[in-house]
Amino acid sequence: DGGITQSPKYLFRKEGQNVTLSCEQNLNHDAMYWYRQDPGQGLRLIYYSQIVNDFQKGDIAEGYSVSREKKESFPLTVTSAQKNPTAFYLCASLGGSQHFGDGTRLSIL
């Protein structure tokens, strides 16, 4: 079955650490997205990529970085510059409609 796989489901970060969230899709979609969701809030766009080797900043890109070396993969790195990283992170890809992974919950130790 085609879909989007995010890993890990839960992730913990120490102060000053960078962490990388994985997102893989086998839907053959060109476009991929990273969103952040805070409790009781909607989705805010961090970064998106319309095609391999290209990506654009979303509304809240500061403290995050991405790469798109392969069509199937769009990893998100939460850097130590992101001062409030605790959130639920959702990856999505877009064909006719947008498909979502099950999310990664990031917490700070």
Place this chain on the structure above:
Amino acid sequence: GEDVEQSLFLSVREGDSSVINCTYTDSSSTYLYWYKQEPGAGLQLLTYIFSNMDMKQDQRLTVLLNKKDKHLSLRIADTQTGDSAIYFCAVRDDKIIFGKGTRLHILP
């Protein structure tokens, strides 16, 4: 930029119809979507409508689009306890913009 607005909460008795409303600002939106999110999970696409349609029905779900008023609604007939979730309206231009979500609470 594009703005998508939804009410934050809706309470409905089991068996009644639920109507979740959404307004948006960008008239060039091509696709409009409704997603469902259950606790701790990602977003599940429920249904979508093209901007050249007024209505779409899919089993218990009915989507109405009023392009003049830039208003989208989702009606869930015969609401069940399993419908309890957060429902997100989203519109697509060059990227997809989401509303903040409507939390649907089912009363016994």
